[in-house]
Amino acid sequence: MKRRTFMAGGAAGVAGAAVAAPAIAQTMPEVSWRCASSFPKSLDALYGPLDTMTKQIAEATDGRFKIQCFAAGEIVGAFQTLDAVSAGTIEMCQSPGYYFVGKDPVLALMADVPFIMNVRQRNAWLYQGGGQQLVNDYVKKYNVHTVPGGNTGTQMGGWFRKEVRTLEDLKGLKFRIAGLAGQVVAKLGVVPQQIPGGDTYSSLERGVIDAAEWVGPYDDEKLAFVRVAPYYYYPGFWEGAPTVHYWIGTEKWNALPKSYQQIFNNAAAANNLDMTAIYDARNPAALRRLVAAGAQLRAFSPEILDAAYKAANEIYDDLSKSNADFKRIYEHLRAFRNEEYLWWQVAEYSFDTMMLRLRQRS
Incomplete structure (x- = not known):
């Protein structure tokens, strides 16, 4: 390559970088949020996915989108998180909707209510059955946007x-x-x-x-x-399947670049799956230890x-x-x-009951 050709190409590259840098800065702005959880840090399977998700978001944006996490009580109490987001005191929180049933019974439906469904059915309703869209259409009245971010699976009594x-x-x-x-x-x-x-x-x-x-x-x-x-x-x-949501102030959510919104949604979906996997993996041994402890x-x-x-x-x-929205x-x-359980009794329930019987022979 001739020297002047190389220099011309190099100059063009430098000029291109000079043009591209501001464009990148515009599409990847610096964003700093605070998130209050309704859970203490000691409960790592509940609080932990929040910490994991915020790290994933920071890494995916080269550190430009940062979310600082606070446990219950560090900024606001466990049951005051929604009020803090709605008022704009903080940008987001991690809480199950039934924590706010005293404010509005409809919010319990987005997390869990008695005798409804299991975790796979709940996720099917939220992601594929139109449930999450119904939820977000409703919670606009609280000046928030929500994203599913975890599920413990069926709990104990x-x-x-x-x-x-x-x-x-x-x-x-x-x-x-x-x-x-x-x-x-x-x-x-x-x-x-x-x-x-x-x-x-x-x-x-x-x-x-x-x-x-x-x-x-x-x-x-x-x-x-x-x-x-x-x-x-x-x-x-x-x-049977309590969902933990991330609640984000509507203005803060809408101000995010579409790429940041997608990164947030992807990280939250991964952590929704991960929380269930954590409990499914760790509950059996913990139950054995509890029985041994009395x-x-x-x-x-x-x-x-x-x-x-x-x-x-x-x-x-x-x-x-009395409540048309609840209805x-x-x-x-x-x-x-009801549609889900038509299928469950054919395949899922039959498989599980079969395995509960047959595993005794292994």
């Missing part, structure tokens, strides 16, 4: 100081329980208590409450409930489950009569669930 064999045993029981589930068990005589996860053990230890539900073996072992309430009940009929596994009786199912449907009917989204969710 909680820790009890004494056995609860009949409906009579539930009367007057002070039970830490969140969401619409609190209203359901209240119809059975329970006195529901909404207490942040970090305060639940001390409340059990001091006798402020008689029972508490949290998530499942992996988290419950960390919170040491077995020391103060040995009876461990299942299933958590109120949380946990006494108990199944809720058919009497209790049937009464709770009846109570749940009465509540859904009452809310549907619209609940009926959409229920119809999707």
Whole structure:
């Protein structure tokens, strides 16, 4: 190559870089957000995916899109996160919608309510069944946009100081329980208590409450409930597939470049899958350890489950009569669930029951 040809090409390259640099800066601006979680850092399977997701977003944008994470109570309390985002105090939060059921029962539907569906069905509704679009159309009234970001899978029924064999045993029981589930068990005589996860053990230890539900073996072992309430009940009929959402201020979301929005969505979807995988992988060993430590596994009786199912449907009917938005989204969710279980009883349930039987021979 002749020297002047090389120099010309080099000059052109430098000029091209000079033109391209501002364009890149415009499409990849510096963005700095704060995110408040409703969970303590000690619960790594719940809080951890948030930390992982924000690191993925930073790496995918060469450090231009940074999200600083704060645990429950560091900026706002576990149940005040939505208010903080809605008011513009922070840019986003990580919380399940049923934490805000006192504000609006419709928000519980986006996370979980009793006797609905399992985790795969929930994700199918959100991602492919139109559920997430219904959710985001509704939450515009709170000046937020939401993205699914985690699911624990079916939870346990909680820790009890004494056995609860009949409906009579539930009367007057002070039970830490969140969401619409609190209203359901209240119809059975329970006195529901909404207490942040970090305060639940001390409340059990001091006798402020008689029972508490949290998530499942992996988290419950960390919170040491077995020391103060040995009876461990299942299933958590109120949380077959609780989704944790990321809630972002509408103006902040709309101001993001489309590429940043896509990076955020992809990272959140990966972490939605990862959270379920974490619990599925870690719960079995944790359950064995809890039983070895004295946990006494108990199944809720058919009497209790049937009464709770009846109570749940009465509540859904009452809310549907008084709240048109609840009725619209609940009926959409229920119809999707019913179709899913038509398929589940043919293949998924049949496969699982077959394997539960056959694995005993292995």
